[in-house]
Amino acid sequence: xxxxxxxxxxxxxxxxxxxxxxxxxxxxxxxxxxxxxxxxxxxxxxxxxxxxxxxxxxxxxxxxxxxxxxxxxxxxxxxxxxxxxxxxxxxxxxxxxxxxxxxxxxxxxxxxxxxxxxxxxxxxxxxxxxxxxxxxxxxxxxxxxxxxxxxxxxxxxxxxxxxxxxxxxxxxxxxxxxxxx
Amino acid sequence: xxxxxxxxxxxxxxxxxxxxxxxxxxxxxxxxxxxxxxxxxxxxxxxxxxxxxxxxxxxxxxxxxxxxxxxxxxxxxxxxxxxxxxxxxxxxxxxxxxxxxxxxxxxxxxxxxxxxxxxxxxxxxxxxxxxxxxxxxxxxxxxxxxxxxxxxxxxxxxxxxxxxxxxxxxxxxxxxxxxxxxxxxxxxxxxxxxxxxxxxxxxxxxxxxxxxxxxxxxxxxxxxxxxxxxxxxxxxxxxxxxxxxxxxxxxxxxxxxxxxxxxxxxxxxxxxxxxxxxxxxxxxxxxxxxxxxxxxxxxxxxxxxxxxxxxxxxxxxxxxxxxxxxxxxxxxxxxxxxxxxxxxxxxxxxxxxxxxxxxxxxxxxxxxxxxxxxxxxxxxxxxxxxxxxxxxxxxxxxxxxxxxxxxxxxxxxxxxxxxxxxxxxxxxxxxxxxxxxxxxxxxxxxxxxxxxxxxxxxxxxxxxxxxxxxxxxxxxxxxxxxxxxxxxxxxxxxxxxxxxxxxxxxxxxxxxxxxxxxxxxxxxxxxxxxxxxxxxxxxxxxxxxxxxxxxxxxxxxxxxxxxxxxxxxxxxxxxxxxxxxxxxxxxxxxxxxxxxxxxxxxxxxxxxxxxxxxxxxxxxxxxxxxxxxxxxxxxxxxxxxxxxxxxxxxxx
Amino acid sequence: xxxxxxxxxxxxxxxxxxxxxxxxxxxxxxxxxxxxxxxxxxxxxxxxxxxxxxxxxxxxxxxxxxxxxxxxxxxxxxxxxxxxxxxxxxxxxxxxxxxxxxxxxxxxxxxxxxxxxxxxxxxxxxxxxxxxxxxxxxxxxxxxxxxxxxxxxxxxxxxx
Numbered sequence: 001x002x003x004x005x006x007x008x009x010x011x012x013x014x015x016x017x018x019x020x021x022x023x024x025x026x027x028x029x030x031x032x033x034x035x036x037x038x039x040x041x042x043x044x045x046x047x048x049x050x051x052x053x054x055x056x057x058x059x060x061x062x063x064x065x066x067x068x069x070x071x072x073x074x075x076x077x078x079x080x081x082x083x084x085x086x087x088x089x090x091x092x093x094x095x096x097x098x099x100x101x102x103x104x105x106x107x108x109x110x111x112x113x114x115x116x117x118x119x120x121x122x123x124x125x126x127x128x129x130x131x132x133x134x135x136x137x138x139x140x141x142x143x144x145x146x147x148x149x150x151x152x153x154x155x156x157x158x159x160x161x162x163x164x165x166x167x168x169x170x171x172x173x174x175x176x177x178x179x180x181x
Numbered sequence: 182x183x184x185x186x187x188x189x190x191x192x193x194x195x196x197x198x199x200x201x202x203x204x205x206x207x208x209x210x211x212x213x214x215x216x217x218x219x220x221x222x223x224x225x226x227x228x229x230x231x232x233x234x235x236x237x238x239x240x241x242x243x244x245x246x247x248x249x250x251x252x253x254x255x256x257x258x259x260x261x262x263x264x265x266x267x268x269x270x271x272x273x274x275x276x277x278x279x280x281x282x283x284x285x286x287x288x289x290x291x292x293x294x295x296x297x298x299x300x301x302x303x304x305x306x307x308x309x310x311x312x313x314x315x316x317x318x319x320x321x322x323x324x325x326x327x328x329x330x331x332x333x334x335x336x337x338x339x340x341x342x343x344x345x346x347x348x349x350x351x352x353x354x355x356x357x358x359x360x361x362x363x364x365x366x367x368x369x370x371x372x373x374x375x376x377x378x379x380x381x382x383x384x385x386x387x388x389x390x391x392x393x394x395x396x397x398x399x400x401x402x403x404x405x406x407x408x409x410x411x412x413x414x415x416x417x418x419x420x421x422x423x424x425x426x427x428x429x430x431x432x433x434x435x436x437x438x439x440x441x442x443x444x445x446x447x448x449x450x451x452x453x454x455x456x457x458x459x460x461x462x463x464x465x466x467x468x469x470x471x472x473x474x475x476x477x478x479x480x481x482x483x484x485x486x487x488x489x490x491x492x493x494x495x496x497x498x499x500x501x502x503x504x505x506x507x508x509x510x511x512x513x514x515x516x517x518x519x520x521x522x523x524x525x526x527x528x529x530x531x532x533x534x535x536x537x538x539x540x541x542x543x544x545x546x547x548x549x550x551x552x553x554x555x556x557x558x559x560x561x562x563x564x565x566x567x568x569x570x571x572x573x574x575x576x577x578x579x580x581x582x583x584x585x586x587x588x589x590x591x592x593x594x595x596x597x598x599x600x601x602x603x604x605x606x607x608x609x610x611x612x613x614x615x616x617x618x619x620x621x622x623x624x625x626x627x628x629x630x631x632x633x634x635x636x637x638x639x640x641x642x643x644x645x646x647x648x649x650x651x652x653x654x655x656x657x658x659x660x661x662x663x664x665x666x667x668x669x670x671x672x673x674x675x676x677x678x679x680x681x682x683x684x685x686x687x688x689x690x691x692x693x694x695x696x697x698x699x700x701x702x703x704x705x706x707x708x709x710x711x712x713x714x715x716x717x718x719x720x721x722x723x724x725x726x727x728x729x730x731x732x733x734x735x736x737x738x739x740x741x742x743x744x745x746x747x748x749x750x751x752x753x754x755x756x757x758x759x760x761x762x763x764x765x766x767x768x769x770x771x772x773x774x775x776x777x778x779x780x781x782x783x784x785x786x787x788x789x790x791x792x793x794x795x796x797x798x799x800x801x802x803x804x805x806x807x808x809x810x811x812x813x814x815x816x817x818x819x820x821x822x823x824x825x826x827x828x829x830x831x832x833x
Numbered sequence: 834x835x836x837x838x839x840x841x842x843x844x845x846x847x848x849x850x851x852x853x854x855x856x857x858x859x860x861x862x863x864x865x866x867x868x869x870x871x872x873x874x875x876x877x878x879x880x881x882x883x884x885x886x887x888x889x890x891x892x893x894x895x896x897x898x899x900x901x902x903x904x905x906x907x908x909x910x911x912x913x914x915x916x917x918x919x920x921x922x923x924x925x926x927x928x929x930x931x932x933x934x935x936x937x938x939x940x941x942x943x944x945x946x947x948x949x950x951x952x953x954x955x956x957x958x959x960x961x962x963x964x965x966x967x968x969x970x971x972x973x974x975x976x977x978x979x980x981x982x983x984x985x986x987x988x989x990x991x992x993x
Contacts, residue, residue, distance in 0.1 A: 013505070021480060033481055140879050543942075
């Protein structure tokens with residue numbers, strides 16, 4: 001029997017394995033379009049930042065708080081951000097520090113929104129033009145970054161943060177980073 | 182009621198296909214003549230029942246039956262009739278039904294045009310095609326049934342067909358493509374039948390050749406139409422994006438081209454039999470793979486049908502059965518295939534083998550480029566994108582030697598030859614190629630780029646050597662003009678197809694390197710100069726349609742003082758789907774296209790306009806048409822109609 | 834799961850096939866060409882396989898504006914691509930990076946051609962011309978295999 005003749009079959013079966021793995025992942029909610037962040041392991045990008053409420057400049061030390069923090073990119077035009085907002089309020093009550101970046105939005109609308117829906121954010125950065133978002137590799141709202149005590153980015157989650165996402169994906173990392181400090 | 186009839190017809194088709202798969206094949210194995218004789222009538226029956234199903238779906242769309250979910254999702258009462266009907270294949274379920282219907286159409290065609298084939302062969306081939314149908318029918322009936330009702334609720338009207346698909350090109354593009362994909366199942370069936378019996382004489386190559394050619398012609402036309410459609414409809418002047426779904430159509434085409442040439446060798450010389458069988462399996466497997474990639478959601482593509490992973494798993498299971506099964510059969514029975522190959526290192530056989538190697542290399546490039554991002558991400562190495570820069574570069578590298586071989590190949594004799602026989606003409610052609618390669622772009626466009634020079638050289642060498650070969654063949658025994666009339670149709674077919682390749686290469690070289698795109702802000706009366714053409718903006722007027730509201734811009738184009746064209750570019754807002762579409766205006770010509778697309782109003786009376794100058798872009802598709810014409814000429818060659826000659830002789 | 838679908842749908846609807854035409858003022862024809870090349874090479878992170886030239890998504894619009902800005906600052910094409918890759922990863926360019934993993938993209942096709950050409954060169958030995966060539970084309974009793982030998986035997990037996 002000629003062994004060479006089995007080669008096409010073997011290659012085909014290899015492909016099938018790759019496909020099965022991917023289909024299983026997709027069936028479990030994996031999104032083929034989700035992008036991992038290019039900034040993992042890097043500090044928050046240095047940029048001129050202004051506070052949303054008081055219009056005063058903010059320095060990069062706001063990200064270095066000696067404990068893990070979340071950075072949440074949100075906007076009033078984003079329906080999913082509205083959906084995740086309640087959960088963010090709960091997380092804030094649990095003493096999770098969240099810094100907000102108001103992405104490509106109008107400040108007055110944003111301020112009004114936070115007044116009406118409660119403000120879970122310790123600080124809110126005004127990113128009207130989206131320049132900070134671009135530096136962060138943001139491609140849609142909402143997105144949430146997990147930073148360690150030194151302001152280094154460890155993970156970026158694209159999508160709304162809810163109970164399931166927090167307990168399964170973000171909290172384990174958050175706790176690990178808290179332990180390290 | 183009609184929808185239920187359609188559903189019943191589908192179930193009936195499944196039953197018939199099961200019998201078609203089992204009985205004739207069993208009959209062929211056991212030599213049972215009655216069972217084998219069932220193959221043809223059952224194939225016709227399958228075709229008829231599936232036609233009823235297909236007809237029922239057409240009817241539902243034509244009368245706006247919104248109790249059928251599929252009609253609701255894809256049609257709307259404001260849609261003009263022709264788009265209501267073509268919406269049948271606008272989404273997953275209907276296009277699958279089209280696929281299966283065409284499968285039975287090809288089956289019926291094989292059944293009726295195979296009178297000269299031995300009964301056993303016919304029984305096996307039709308039985309295998311029945312086997313293929315079973316999987317698809319199961320898939321449609323259990324996961325993607327187009328006849329699902331919306332009861333108990335009954336929408337008043339449907340969603341609209343995506344405005345992008347409301348176009349004449351999109352009426353014909355899927356049917357042509359599917360005719361090609363499905364057509365390769367015939368060559369596949371012939372190969373599997375041969376593997377089953379272990380008898381692979383050159384007769385099966387002769388039988389499968391016209392069927393493979395027909396499928397290849399349809400696929401070529403389908404790809405050309407899709408590319409041309411994208412160019413004029415999408416408004417960005419592009420004609421190929423290396424999108425996974427486009428690649429899924431290119432791969433079977435490359436395999437099919439290799440298969441055609443390999444079949445030629447097998448038929449004429451009895452050589453390469455194992456390769457031909459493998460290529461036939463490969464070509465159809467790639468068609469099925471394409472179906473999987475498009476409908477499973479596994480790759481990110483603009484073309485992908487809305488999908489879910491369970492459907493994907495089902496199709497994958499089907500692929501494992503069909504492709505895995507056929508490759509296993511090949512692995513076990515492949516060494517029983519005996520080829521008679523006594524050709525030498527320098528011979529036409531070697532040339533064709535090299536040709537096939539290059540085609541397979543191109544195929545591997547496309548396959549790798551399409552699937553590597555998936556595997557890369559799975560291995561945790563991160564997300565990468567592979568697109569035009571990679572593919573263009575690799576194809577340029579592969580096409581260069583390919584063009585030279587394409588020109589030389591027909592000049593080499595079968596079995597054994599010496600290069601010295603053609604050394605002089607080849608050397609002369611190469612010198613001319615170099616001169617024209619630099620000269621023509623310089624003359625026509627006044628500047629040189631690497632890929633333009635290479636492209637022109639490729640086109641020139643093909644043309645020169647093809648014409649030389651034509652001359653040699655024509656003057657073989659008599660004068661040139663007499664000789665021309667004596668050439669067979671398949672020879673003319675080869676010339677046409679090869680010249681088509683040269684045309685396409687020329688078109689690609691020029692339009693990729695020398696196109697000019699300007700996005701400009703223009704007020705009424707402003708003009709912009711691109712190359713020799715002056716584009717003058719004359720203003721925007723209102724232009725509404727049956728299901729859209731829009732505006733029309735007029736741009737006049739002048740060369741010097743003479744008016745070349747008046748173009749009307751539109752922008753439409755479709756009221757139901759709330760999508761904005763641009764209808765670009767193109768002044769097409771043999772040597773260049775001038776293209777205008779209308780953008781937004783910028784306030785203060787000025788508008789954003791996109792203006793393009795694209796030299797020789799039409800040649801890309803004309804080349805494709807020539808290739809298809811070449812195929813048609815080959816297919817209609819006298820030797821495939823020798824039954825007519827036999828009949829004439831017996832009547833004498 | 835529902836929420837993810839809503840999010841994804843929102844993203845999807847924000848992409849349309851025909852991009853808005855930006856009428857920009859370039860400093861030179863060369864810069865305009867570079868702009869078009871770059872916007873066709875960079876991928877929209879939010880869309881189903883579109884480059885940023887063809888997408889209307891907000892992020893694509895922002896990226897195009899950034900590309901224009903960087904070109905105006907005098908950056909080269911390479912600089913612009915690196916800038917985007919730094920922020921969005923290699924996904925954002927249609928030109929795959931050269932890493933040990935992606936090396937396969939070039940090595941495999943190369944191996945194909947090389948092994949194919951070697952196969953052709955190796956298989957076809959130049960046979961001597963003349964009678965011996967004729968003889969080797971014909972099957973001799975020595976180079977039959979078992980099944981053929983049996984067939985031959987049965988034919989010969991039949992003739993007796």
